[in-house]
Amino acid sequence: xxxxxxxxVKGAPDVPGxxxxxxxxxxxxxxxxxxxxxxxxxxxxxxxxxxxDMRRYYRHLSNCDLARDLLIAEVEGEMxxxxxxxxxxxxxxxxxYRFFVTVMPELESSGLxxxxxxxxxxxxxxxxxxxxxxxxxxxxxWVEDVERDMTACLEREGYQRLKPSYxxxxxxxxxxxxxxxxxxxxxxxxxxxxxxxxxDADVDACRDSWEPIVVDENHYQMWLDSLQFQPELWRVAWDxxxxxxxxQNHIIPEENAKFNRRRGYxxxxxxxxxxxxxxxxxxxxxxxxxxxKERGMDEAALGVDTKNPTGALNLYKFMGFExxxxxxxxxxxxxxxxxxxxxxxxSRCSS
Numbered sequence: 001x002x003x004x005x006x007x008x009v010k011g012a013p014d015v016p017g018x019x020x021x022x023x024x025x026x027x028x029x030x031x032x033x034x035x036x037x038x039x040x041x042x043x044x045x046x047x048x049x050x051x052x053d054m055r056r057y058y059r060h061l062s063n064c065d066l067a068r069d070l071l072i073a074e075v076e077g078e079m080x081x082x083x084x085x086x087x088x089x090x091x092x093x094x095x096x097y098r099f100f101v102t103v104m105p106e107l108e109s110s111g112l113x114x115x116x117x118x119x120x121x122x123x124x125x126x127x128x129x130x131x132x133x134x135x136x137x138x139x140x141x142w143v144e145d146v147e148r149d150m151t152a153c154l155e156r157e158g159y160q161r162l163k164p165s166y167x168x169x170x171x172x173x174x175x176x177x178x179x180x181x182x183x184x185x186x187x188x189x190x191x192x193x194x195x196x197x198x199x200d201a202d203v204d205a206c207r208d209s210w211e212p213i214v215v216d217e218n219h220y221q222m223w224l225d226s227l228q229f230q231p232e233l234w235r236v237a238w239d240x241x242x243x244x245x246x247x248q249n250h251i252i253p254e255e256n257a258k259f260n261r262r263r264g265y266x267x268x269x270x271x272x273x274x275x276x277x278x279x280x281x282x283x284x285x286x287x288x289x290x291x292x293k294e295r296g297m298d299e300a301a302l303g304v305d306t307k308n309p310t311g312a313l314n315l316y317k318f319m320g321f322e323x324x325x326x327x328x329x330x331x332x333x334x335x336x337x338x339x340x341x342x343x344x345x346x347s348r349c350s351s
Contacts, residue, residue, distance in 0.1 A: 007071055009119045013111040017076035023066040029055055031079040035102055042105035043146045046325075048255040053227050060222035062215075063087045069123070071116060073103075080104045083116045085123055089214040091207065093135030097124040097334055100141065101150065114153045121157075121334070128336045137334045144327045151328075159330040163210075166313070168321035169263070169301040172293045177319070179286040182278045185237045185244050187287065194243075198236065199223065201243040205270035210307040227252065228267065233291065235284045237275075245271035245280040247288045251295060264292035266302045269312070276310070285319050 007020045033051045040047070058066070064086035073081040081103040088096040099120040103113045121139060128137050141159065143150050181187065190198055199220055206212055223229060233249040248268035256262055266288045271280045292300055302321065304312050 005068075007119065009071075009073075009115050010122075011111070011118060012115045015075060015107070015110060015112070017074075018080075018112075019074050021072050021074065022068060023070035023072065026055070026058075028072070028079075029058060032082055032102075035079055035082060035104060038104050039102050042108075043144070045144060045146060046259050048252070048258050050227070050254055056225045056227065057222065060218045060225060061086065062218040062222075063089075071119060071123075073112060073116065075107075080107055081112055081116060083120055085120050085127075087124070087127060087131075090135070091212045091214060093133060094211075095128065095131050095135065095137050096140045096211075096213075097128060097138065098140045098142075099124075101153075103149070108149045113149055114156070117153050117157065124334055125336050128334055137336065139332045139334050141330045142327055143330060144325065151330075154330045157332070159332040162329045162331045163305070163307045165306060165327045165329070166304050166323045167301060167325040167327070168304060168316055169299050169324045170289075170320045170322065172264075172289055172298050172300055176289045176293065177282075177286040178290075179279065179283045181237055181283045182275075182280060185239050185275075185280065187235055187284075188238045190231050190234055190236050194236075195224065195231075196220075198234075198243055198246060201272060202246070202268055202270050205272060208273070208310055210305055210309060228265070233264075233295070235287045235291065237280055237284055239275065243272065244275040245269075245284055247281075247284045249288050249292060251292070251297065262296055262298045263301050264288075264295065264297040264299075266292075266300050269302070281315060282319065 005022060007022060009020050012018060012020070030051060033049070033054050036049060036054075040049075064070075064084065066084075069085040071083045071085075072079055081101065083099055083101040085097070085099040088098065090096055099117075101113045101116045101120070103116075124139060131137065139159070141150070141154060142165070143154065145151075203215055228248070228250040230248075230250040233251065234246060235249065236246040237244040246268065247266050249264060249266055251264045266285055269281055269285065289300055300321075301324070302316065304316055306313055
């Protein structure tokens with residue numbers, strides 16, 4: 001039988017039956033989903049991530065080896081917490097090492113989250129030691145305002161609150177704006193042969209965002225396989241055979257049913273450089289409002305990075321969106337020593 005590698009988590013709380021292991025395969029996904037559902041419900045977070053969503057998402061992860069980067073905590077053999085680590089390459093130079101820690105509500109005050117947070121930091125030192133170059137190397141965690149325990153752990157460990165991101169929403173009741181596209185542009189459907197072109201246009205536009213990242217084929221496949229991939233709802237502006245801009249609208253029926261609402265999302269809004277400043281985004285968003293209303297929605301929502309240098313936040317406010325929820329990015333420099341062991345925090349146990 002193949003030896004199983006077990007993680008050593010320093011400072012773990014003295015909880016009877018507590019043990020740690022790594023991800024063993026797809027049979028763990030329903031357990032991960034159950035822990036996630038328990039924590040989000042306890043925090044009052046009004047979004048949903050279905051079991052099928054999680055299965056799809058985990059099929060296409062980038063810069064994440066689940067066999068070593070997904071840490072699981074169990075009590076008497078039952079999963080009570082997990083964390084996942086991954087890294088991003090920042091353009092033009094640097095790395096962001098991101099993670100989250102999800103814990104069952106009954107263990108929130110036990111110190112388990114803090115111990116797993118520290119394990120991730122040590123784990124990333126091993127990973128970062130292989131990333132050469134003089135660019136920045138930072139630990140990063142996104143946290144919603146309602147995630148008080150995680151926020152307290154990050155602040156205790158010296159993370160700095162860097163910037164907020166907003167979930168914004170807008171009512172679709174009453175009169176909606178009617179804004180035409182600039183002359184020479186038209187909205188046309190997107191077929192399968194256009195998917196890569198749209199993806200490339202979005203990626204290129206995102207290079208002007210705050211700290212753009214390197215994307216790979218896994219990112220593309222994740223987009224194709226996501227629940228949010230709903231081409232029939234998109235509004236794409238074409239200039240002959242070039243994509244000038246787009247809004248990738250989507251509706252999540254499961255989420256609407258769970259929270260008794262009728263919300264559609266106007267996301268992945270982007271405009272190519274040579275078409276900016278001409279009202280393309282305004283026209284596509286206005287058109288999206290009408291489309292979502294025709295589909296029975298009574299509100300639109302989107303996420304926005306408040307540090308986006310293209311002025312997205314002001315645009316969305318102009319279009320009637322208001323802040324509904326705040327998520328903060330916490331950051332701490334990752335210090336890596338030259339002698340860092342690539343197997344830090346691991347032991348081997350025969351089974």
